[in-house]
Amino acid sequence: MVQLAIEGNPRFRLCDLELRRPAPSYSVETVEHFLRRYASQDLFFILGTDAFAEISSWRDYRRLLSMCNFAVVSRPGWPCEELQRLIPAEVASQFEAREGAWVHRQEGVRLLPVRVTELGIAASAIRSLVRRGRSIRYLVPPAVERYIWSRGLYR
Numbered sequence: 001m002v003q004l005a006i007e008g009n010p011r012f013r014l015c016d017l018e019l020r021r022p023a024p025s026y027s028v029e030t031v032e033h034f035l036r037r038y039a040s041q042d043l044f045f046i047l048g049t050d051a052f053a054e055i056s057s058w059r060d061y062r063r064l065l066s067m068c069n070f071a072v073v074s075r076p077g078w079p080c081e082e083l084q085r086l087i088p089a090e091v092a093s094q095f096e097a098r099e100g101a102w103v104h105r106q107e108g109v110r111l112l113p114v115r116v117t118e119l120g121i122a123a124s125a126i127r128s129l130v131r132r133g134r135s136i137r138y139l140v141p142p143a144v145e146r147y148i149w150s151r152g153l154y155r
Contacts, residue, residue: 080113
């Protein structure tokens with residue numbers, strides 16, 4: 001579905017690294033892979049404030065937060081202005097406020113709050129609509145919508 005969603009956009013490229021790994025796959029391993037592959041690049045892990053609020057439950061999250069930059073995007077009910085409050089207490093002292101971001105004192109990586117126009121579209125809501133036989137038009141790209149319906153997903 002990701003391939004269908006990004007089709008025709010040259011700025012995106014699908015990576016199935018996590019699908020090829022034996023389950024479970026952990027973000028810290030994925031970031032390690034990309035740091036090796038793109039060592040000279042400034043990498044960003046993009047996630048919503050709702051997901052960032054749960055980061056302390058992720059495998060090796062302390063190390064993960066020191067490995068790369070994080071772009072923490074506002075989500076409905078989770079404004080990015082709350083980013084400081086969402087940094088896990090165990091690592092909060094390792095970050096300092098600097099130029100609109102939270103910067104890791106030793107590694108220099110940043111936690112950047114990113115305010116976006118919030119769309120109240122959640123994957124769980126889309127799956128619920130499909131389960132009830134309701135339209136998901138305009139919530140996903142047309143090719144993804146066709147894929148979901150043709151394969152009977154989420155029913």
